[in-house]
Every structure is written in C-alpha cells, then in structure tokens.
Amino acid sequence: MHLSQLLPGMNGNVKSFSNNNQKLHRRLLDMGILEGESMRITQRLPFNGPIITEANNQVLGIRFNDSNNIEIEVKKCGSVCTCGKS
Amino acid sequence: MAQFALAGNPNIGKTSLFNILTGTYEYVGNWSGVTVEKKVGKLRKHNGTLIDLPGIYSLNPMTADETVVTHFLLEEGNSTILNIVNAAQLKRNLYLTIQLLEYEKPLLIALNMIDVAKNNGIHINTKKLETLLHVPVVPIIARTGWGRTELEEQLQHTADQDVSPLRVNYGDLEYFIEQIAGLIPDGHISKRWLALQIIENNETVISTIREKCSFEKVESLLIVAQTALETDDLEKIIRKVRNDLIHSIIEEIEEVTEKNQQKKLSTEKVDALLMHRYLGMPIFLVVMFLIFKATFDWIGGPLSEILDGLLSGPITDWITAGLSVMGASSFLQSLVIDGIVAGVGGVLVFIPQIFTLFLLISLIEDSGYMTRVAVVMDKLLEKVGLNGKAFIPMIIGFGCNVPGVMAARTIEQPKERLLTILLTPLMSCSARLPVYTLFAGIFFAANQALLVLSLYVLGIVVALILALIFSKTMMKGEPSMFIVELPPYRMPHMQTLFRSTWEKGKGFLRKAGTIIFAGSVMIWFLSYAGPAGFDVEMSDSYLAMLGNFLGTLFAPLGFGTWQAGAALITGFLAKEVVVSTMNIIYQAPDVASLQVVISQHFTMLKAYSFMAFILLYVPCLATVGVIKKETESAKWTWFSILYGLAIAYVLSLIIYQGGKLLGLE
Numbered sequence: 001m002h003l004s005q006l007l008p009g010m011n012g013n014v015k016s017f018s019n020n021n022q023k024l025h026r027r028l029l030d031m032g033i034l035e036g037e038s039m040r041i042t043q044r045l046p047f048n049g050p051i052i053t054e055a056n057n058q059v060l061g062i063r064f065n066d067s068n069n070i071e072i073e074v075k076k077c078g079s080v081c082t083c084g085k086s
Numbered sequence: 087m088a089q090f091a092l093a094g095n096p097n098i099g100k101t102s103l104f105n106i107l108t109g110t111y112e113y114v115g116n117w118s119g120v121t122v123e124k125k126v127g128k129l130r131k132h133n134g135t136l137i138d139l140p141g142i143y144s145l146n147p148m149t150a151d152e153t154v155v156t157h158f159l160l161e162e163g164n165s166t167i168l169n170i171v172n173a174a175q176l177k178r179n180l181y182l183t184i185q186l187l188e189y190e191k192p193l194l195i196a197l198n199m200i201d202v203a204k205n206n207g208i209h210i211n212t213k214k215l216e217t218l219l220h221v222p223v224v225p226i227i228a229r230t231g232w233g234r235t236e237l238e239e240q241l242q243h244t245a246d247q248d249v250s251p252l253r254v255n256y257g258d259l260e261y262f263i264e265q266i267a268g269l270i271p272d273g274h275i276s277k278r279w280l281a282l283q284i285i286e287n288n289e290t291v292i293s294t295i296r297e298k299c300s301f302e303k304v305e306s307l308l309i310v311a312q313t314a315l316e317t318d319d320l321e322k323i324i325r326k327v328r329n330d331l332i333h334s335i336i337e338e339i340e341e342v343t344e345k346n347q348q349k350k351l352s353t354e355k356v357d358a359l360l361m362h363r364y365l366g367m368p369i370f371l372v373v374m375f376l377i378f379k380a381t382f383d384w385i386g387g388p389l390s391e392i393l394d395g396l397l398s399g400p401i402t403d404w405i406t407a408g409l410s411v412m413g414a415s416s417f418l419q420s421l422v423i424d425g426i427v428a429g430v431g432g433v434l435v436f437i438p439q440i441f442t443l444f445l446l447i448s449l450i451e452d453s454g455y456m457t458r459v460a461v462v463m464d465k466l467l468e469k470v471g472l473n474g475k476a477f478i479p480m481i482i483g484f485g486c487n488v489p490g491v492m493a494a495r496t497i498e499q500p501k502e503r504l505l506t507i508l509l510t511p512l513m514s515c516s517a518r519l520p521v522y523t524l525f526a527g528i529f530f531a532a533n534q535a536l537l538v539l540s541l542y543v544l545g546i547v548v549a550l551i552l553a554l555i556f557s558k559t560m561m562k563g564e565p566s567m568f569i570v571e572l573p574p575y576r577m578p579h580m581q582t583l584f585r586s587t588w589e590k591g592k593g594f595l596r597k598a599g600t601i602i603f604a605g606s607v608m609i610w611f612l613s614y615a616g617p618a619g620f621d622v623e624m625s626d627s628y629l630a631m632l633g634n635f636l637g638t639l640f641a642p643l644g645f646g647t648w649q650a651g652a653a654l655i656t657g658f659l660a661k662e663v664v665v666s667t668m669n670i671i672y673q674a675p676d677v678a679s680l681q682v683v684i685s686q687h688f689t690m691l692k693a694y695s696f697m698a699f700i701l702l703y704v705p706c707l708a709t710v711g712v713i714k715k716e717t718e719s720a721k722w723t724w725f726s727i728l729y730g731l732a733i734a735y736v737l738s739l740i741i742y743q744g745g746k747l748l749g750l751e
Contacts, residue, residue, distance in 0.1 A: 020565070026146070
C-alpha cells in the first residue's frame with residue numbers, strides 16, 4: 001500500500017521507496033525516514049493535496065504524488081480505520 | 087582570534103542559540119531556511135566570532151542555502167564546530183553529527199531542547215554520549231538561555247584541545263575509502279572525509295576535488311568498488327553503517343519513559359483547524375485581513391496620525407525658525423523645508439504602519455504558521471508549476487522583497503527557485519504601504535484594510551497566473567516535489583519578536599536616511615531648476631519636462647499628469663519615494679494637505695489604477711540588485727523589470743478603461 005492510500009489515523013512501517021524521484025528519496029533519508037520507520041497519517045488535504053504525517057518524532061507535509069513513492073506495510077489501524085485490514 | 091561555526095538541522099533553535107551567544111542579533115524564525123546566508127556575530131564571552139550557517143539535514147546539499155555549508159567546510163579549515171543537536175530528535179540529528187565528526191576538526195555538541203525531550207519522556211545520558219563520540223556535550227535550552235554559561239566555558243576549552251576523531255568503520259568499503267583518500271592532494275581538510283563525501287556522491291565536494299586531482303582514477307575506483315561490493319549504490323552502505331551506529335548509540339544513552347501526549351495532541355488539533363480541508367485557505371485570508379486591520383485601523387494608523395501632527399507642526403516650525411536664525415539663504419531654506427523635510431518627513435510618518443506590519447509578519451514566522459500555509463497552498467502552486475515552499479518567500483516579501491528573493495534559496499528545484507525569485511517582487515511590500523495609505527485615506531476611507539487586502543490578493547493572483555505562463559512557455563522542469571517539516575507551534579518569545587521586528591524596521595530607517603534622502607534632494611533640485619535657471623515655476627522645471635513625457639504615455643491608464651509620471655520614475659529608487667515626490671511637487675508638507683491636493687487630481691478609479699501600477703511596475707533598485715545576485719543572470723534581471731512594466735501597463739489599462747465602461751468614473 002502506498003502512503004497516499006492511507007487514511008488519517010492509520011499507521012504502518014515503510015517497506016520501500018520507489019526510484020522515481022532520487023531527490024525526494026534522499027530528503028526522506030536525511031530526515032531519518034528509513035525503511036522500517038513507522039509513519040502515521042494525521043491529516044489529508046482535499047483534491048489530493050498534501051498528506052500530513054508523523055514519523056521519527058517529527059510532523060511532515062508531503063505532496064500526494066510524492067507520497068505515492070513510499071510503500072507502506074500497514075501494521076494496525078486507528079479507530080477511524082476503514083481499510084478493512086487489521 | 088578563534089572562529090566557531092554553528093551547524094545543525096533546520097528548526098531546532100540554531101538562530102536562537104546564535105543570539106544568546108553573540109549579543110548582536112540575527113533574524114530568527116520558526117520555519118526551515120531562515121538563515122539563508124552565512125552570518126557572523128561577535129561572541130560575548132570570548133575574543134572570537136561565531137558563524138551562523140544555514141540549517142541542513144546532511145552535508146550533501148540539495149538547495150542553494152545548504153550548499154553554503156558544504157562550501158564553508160571546504161574553504162575554511164580552521165573553525166571549531168558548534169554542532170547544535172535537538173535532544174528530542176536524536177536519531178535524525180546525529181546523522182549530521184557523524185558527518186561533522188568525520189571532518190576531524192574540534193567539535194562541541196550543544197544538546198538543545200532538553201526540556202522538550204523531557205516532556206516527551208526522553209532522558210539522555212550526556213556523559214555517556216560524550217564518551218561514545220569523544221567530544222564534549224553540553225545540555226542547553228536555547229530559547230530561555232539555560233546552560234549558556236557552561237557552553238561558553240566549554241567553547242574555549244574545545245577550541246584549544248587536540249582532536250581525537252571518531253572513526254566509523256565502514257567494513258568492506260574501508261579499502262576503497264583509503265585508496266580514494268590516497269589520490270586526493272594534501273590540503274587542510276581531512277582526506278578521509280573528502281573520500282567519504284565523494285563516495286556519498288556529494289556533487290559540491292566532487293566538483294571541488296575534480297579541479298585538484300586526476301578524477302578519472304577516483305571514478306574508476308568507484309566502479310571497481312561497485313563491482314566488488316555488488317551494488318550500484320555505495321551511498322547506501324555508508325548510510326546503513328551510520329544509521330546502525332546511531333541506533334546503537336541511542337540504545338545506550340536514551341531512556342524513554344511514559345510520554346506526555348498532551349502537547350502532541352494540541353499541535354494536532356491546531357493543525358486540523360489551520361490546515362482544514364476547506365477552511366485552511368479562508369483562514370489564511372482572514373489572518374492577512376486582520377494584519378492589515380491592525381496595521382491601518384487599530385495600531386499603525388492612529389500612531390501615524392500623531393506622528394504626522396508632530397512632524398508637520400512643531401518640528402517643521404522649529405526647523406524653519408532655526409534656519410532663519412542662522413540666516414540661511416532662500417536656496418538652502420527651500421532645500422531643507424520643501425525638499426528634505428517634505429520628502430523624508432512625508433515617508434517617516436509611516437513608521438508606525440511599517441513597524442506594525444513587520445511585527446505581525448515576525449509573529450507569523452516565529453509561531454510555526456508559515457509552513458502550514460505552505461502546505462495549504464501547495465496544491466494551488468503545483469498547478470502553476472511551483473510548490474508550497476514558494477509561498478514562504480512570498481509572505482516574507484510582504485515585508486520586504488529583498489529578503490523574500492533571498493529566501494527562495496530553500497527551494498530544491500532550480501526552475502521553481504527562479505520562478506519564485508522572479509515573482510516575489512509582485513508581493514506588495516511595506517514600502518508600497520505609504521502609497522496605499524495616502525490614496526486609501528482619500529478615496530476608500532471606510533474600507534482601508536479591505537482595499538489593501540485587495541491589492542495584496544491582486545499581486546498574488548497575478549503572480550500565480552504568470553507562474554503558469556512562464557513555467558509552461560520558457561522553463562523546462564525537472565520532477566517537482568514537496569516535502570516540508572512542520573515544526574511544533576511555539577509561543578513567540580517576546581524579546582526575539584521585538585528584536586526581529588527592529589531588524590526588519592531598521593532597514594526602512596536606513597533607507598529613509600539614504601535613498602529617500604538622496605531621492606528627495608534630487609527631486610527637489612529637478613523641480614527647483616529648469617531650462618530658464620533656478621527657482622523656476624514648478625511646471626517649467628526639468629522634473630515637469632521629464633514627467634510630461636511619461637504622463638502622455640500613462641494617459642490611457644487614468645494618470646496622465648506630469649506629477650504622476652515624475653513620481654513613477656523616482657519610485658524605482660524605492661517605492662516610498664513616490665510619496666516623497668508627491669509631497670515635494672504638490673508642495674504639501676503633511677499627509678492631510680497632500681490628500682486634499684490629490685483628491686483634486688485623481689478620482690477613485692484613477693487612484694486604484696495608479697495603486698495597481700505601483701504594485702506591479704518594477705522591482706525597486708535594491709530588489710533588482712538582489713535578483714541579479716541570486717539569478718546570476720543579466721537576462722533574467724532585465725526580464726523581471728520588463729515583464730513588470732508590461733503587466734502593470736496592461737492591468738492598469740484594463741482597470742481604468744474597464745471601470746470607465748462600467749460607469750465607475
């Protein structure tokens with residue numbers, strides 16, 4: 001599942017990064033977002049706007065298209081989860 | 087004299103620390119990239135200087151301001167590094183620390199925000215951290231100044247001590263690190279560090295080394311290494327070793343107890359409102375509206391009236407009396423009263439408005455709201471070929487375009503940075519406020535704040551449309567991206583806020599004493615002299631001749647008088663000079679009497695057309711200078727002047743002629 005597909009309240013661990021945008025990948029690594037890191041979605045902006053996520057003790061805003069490059073393994077769902085997995 | 091360099095991640099209190107250590111003040115803000123240039127301050131306690139470097143996540147730069155740090159390390163080898171580390175985010179911060187330790191120069195860690203860490207339930211064993219990294223670690227709270235004395239003591243110690251560098255073992259890569267280091271010629275910088283940076287593909291380092299040694303050998307070694315280690319990504323190996331090391335360090339020194347969830351939740355709640363799906367953008371507009379309301383109606387306006395009364399009343403009287411006592415010639419009297427007092431004084435009255443605006447912009451910067459606005463705006467900006475980060479230079483540009491243009495350095499893509507540089511001058515800066523205040527007071531007295539908001543929005547809308555056109559037609563793009571760190575909201579620190587306002591406002595006062603002063607003298611002289619000699623009728627002066635030519639050109643826009651033409655020429659020096667010029671040529675010593683004269687020469691529609699023209703027509707002299715410096719291109723500098731003139735002409739024409747058709751005249 002891509003980060004962009006997660007709903008607010010859901011969290012999971014980074015499984016892999018796609019190689020589409022090297023700069024983005026490097027910036028994420030620089031910010032301490034490595035494979036295995038836990039990410040939690042707190043908010044989403046409308047019309048596929050940026051996604052607000054909490055990872056590695058910091059809050060980040062990431063563009064929807066960019067968050068498509070982050071593959072997430074959903075671990076557990078929050079109370080508002082509608083993803084159907086648990 | 088010892089030299090120290092302050093380096094660390096963005097948003098972790100670096101500039102605050104700089105301020106408490108140096109006494110002299112530098113600009114602080116709560117968003118990535120406040121420090122866009124290397125700044126130097128004198129240390130309070132030692133005979134030494136401290137250099138404030140831009141915030142970076144790693145030494146491998148991705149933006150123009152990050153490159154500043156790498157360049158600094160490559161060029162200046164005899165600084166002691168003061169590495170500020172956020173105690174609440176050790177994992178991310180230590181990555182940079184390791185890269186800095188490998189630089190093998192004296193280094194000292196200031197472990198900041200230990201109060202925040204404690205609130206998050208994080209307890210750090212600093213003694214153990216010192217042992218593991220072989221460097222001193224001093225816990226501090228930069229915002230309150232806690233721990234400053236210990237840090238100052240330690241600074242001197244560290245500078246005098248020998249370095250026992252941390253040597254990370256990169257395993258199979260070690261052989262190649264040594265081989266590459268062996269190819270690098272001797273210099274003042276650690277060869278091992280250079281070799282590691284080359285393997286990490288740090289292009290700034292590579293381009294420097296390329297000039298100094300036969301780089302083909304390095305390149306072939308890199309290929310051998312890739313084959314030997316069966317990977318095309320050597321950087322990944324380095325990262326992994328470092329991250330494993332950080333992981334083991336944190337295991338040893340950090341103890342996490344129960345977290346205090348409250349703070350986190352309240353930040354999330356505020357975020358939910360400020361970046362709300364539908365309310366986010368309206369909230370931003372309301373915030374801007376309140377800022378203008380405070381600037382004009384609540385704080386700035388009333389104070390300005392008092393100041394105007396003082397300047398045009400008692401102060402002018404004293405100067406006049408003083409001049410006649412001294413027996414000054416009529417030439418000198420006219421120069422001082424009709425030129426300098428009218429011109430410079432006419433602008434000084436706006437000090438309250440300008441300082442109020444600067445105070446409120448500083449408040450937005452310091453609170454953490456700025457990056458949220460960037461997030462809210464990203465979708466819109468993506469559609470026109472920019473990203474949300476471009477909005478930050480634009481908001482800074484509302485204060486003054488010069489730092490706005492410089493703040494564009496934090497944008498990753500060169501194309502988006504160039505676009506932001508070119509469009510930031512369309513943001514209505516504080517220098518344009520005197521013009522609006524003057525005209526709004528006459529024609530839009532009841533809705534000043536709303537009218538000014540309309541001009542700011544006009545500037546933003548024009549910038550967005552032009553961004554779309556420019557990015558589609560003239561600039562080739564590389565893949566865009568938007569990722570931004572949202573710092574926790576912070577209660578603005580009063581002292582920091584006032585100092586930051588003062589720093590910004592100081593520029594305005596300096597301008598009043600230099601460009602506005604010189605401009606006023608020049609305008610007065612041009613209005614005093616004509617082909618017939620000195621002390622001519624104003625309408626026979628050189629200024630009238632110059633203005634007349636432009637006046638004809640501007641007739642279709644509604645302001646075809648020589649006075650308007652002359653004011654626009656001088657407005658290029660600095661936008662406030664438009665008001666100075668009008669004070670001088672309409673021979674009106676204060677705001678009230680100038681407004682009476684203007685109401686005879688303009689109508690509401692003409693006034694709006696004139697204000698729109700002032701908003702858009704050319705960046706001021708200082709902004710043109712900084713555009714030249716930042717783009718390093720004469721072509722783009724000229725472009726920024728010419729497109730401004732064209733768009734201003736077309737828009738004012740539409741406003742005036744359209745308004746006339748609608749019967750607004």
